[in-house]
Amino acid sequence: MxxxxxxxxxxxxxxxxxxxxxxxxxxxxxxxxxxxxxxxxxxxxxxxxxxxxxxxxxxxxxxxxxxxxxxxxxxxxxxxxxxxxxxxxxxxxxxxxxxxxxxxxxxxxxxxxxxxxxxxxxxxxxxELPLVQLGHEPFSEQFTSEVLQTGFQKTSRKVKTVLLDQTLVVGLGNIYVDEALFKARIHPERIASTLTNREIETLREQIVHTLSDAVNKGGSTIRSYVNSQGKVGTYQDNLFVYGRVGQGCKNCQSELEKIVVGGRGTTFCPTCQVNE
Structure with a gap:
């Protein structure tokens, strides 16, 4: 999607x-x-x-x-x-x-x-639906660390699941959640309420940075995506974890692993993203 x-x-x-x-x-x-x-x-x-x-x-x-x-x-x-x-x-x-x-x-x-x-x-x-329940735009001034902190404190769900549901922050799907969590060095199965203020700020920064970089590269051409002029995106060439299970981590060379979180296939580095 x-x-x-x-x-x-x-x-x-x-x-x-x-x-x-x-x-x-x-x-x-x-x-x-x-x-x-x-x-x-x-x-x-x-x-x-x-x-x-x-x-x-x-x-x-x-x-x-x-x-x-x-x-x-x-x-x-x-x-x-x-x-x-x-x-x-x-x-x-x-x-x-x-x-x-x-x-x-x-x-x-x-x-x-x-x-x-x-x-x-x-x-x-x-x-009205489908827009009324949507959360903050990640590029807006309203998307702050405090917004994430407040949202995380109210839930016992895993951080990846929270980021995917669109009611706290919008636009993130499987690709960019995996990428942002990797860059923030946060395990996708961490319970969101256990994240520290510093981890939350880092995660917010990496969400914005990852999405901005992907926009600048026209998105990721995974499967059949093209834009309205038939052109493909190139961000898939910059992916750190998504679609790279079994390959070496670009940071530490550990073998990337895949698990299921919230029904979604999830790739992460077991060394860089420790589930503390």
């Missing part, structure tokens, strides 16, 4: 592709993608005639901003957007088409059909 760096990369490329384009038609070939409103025809009629004015990101969600409404889009495992000419061929995995008056189309392609779209009046999207 794309994490913050990948979604941020899609957001930035989409801005240059769709902002200022007026929608003349909408085709939905897989209605289950449209979660709000319940009536797909109502979704189409609300969007047709509006112009895209911006693209934003909230956690792992895209916000496609129209004049009066906003489409909250989650890519899930395989979702992709692409701008195409209206007469360009497409395959059966292309499910939603936004046709523009200039003869181009924004197409949503999703092999697994897990992606979702919710339509809200502008300004109301943060008051």
């Amino acid at each position: 794309p994490e913050l760096p990948e979604v941020e990369t899609v957001k930035r490329t989409l801005e240059g592709l769709v902002v200022g384009k007026k929608v003349t038609n909408v085709v939905v070939k897989w209605p289950k993608i449209i979660k709000k409103p319940d009536d797909v025809e109502a979704f189409k009629m609300k969007v047709i005639g509006q112009t895209f004015t911006g693209v934003e990101r909230r956690g792992k969600f895209l916000k496609l901003i129209l004049e009066d409404d906003v489409i909250v889009s989650h890519l899930r495992m395989e979702g992709k957007y692409k701008l195409s000419a209206i007469d360009e061929e497409f395959d059966h995995h292309t499910h939603v088409f936004f046709t523009f008056e200039d003869g181009t189309e924004l197409r949503y392609h999703d092999v697994r059909k897990f992606g979702t779209m919710h339509l809200f009046p502008i300004g109301l999207e943060e008051n």
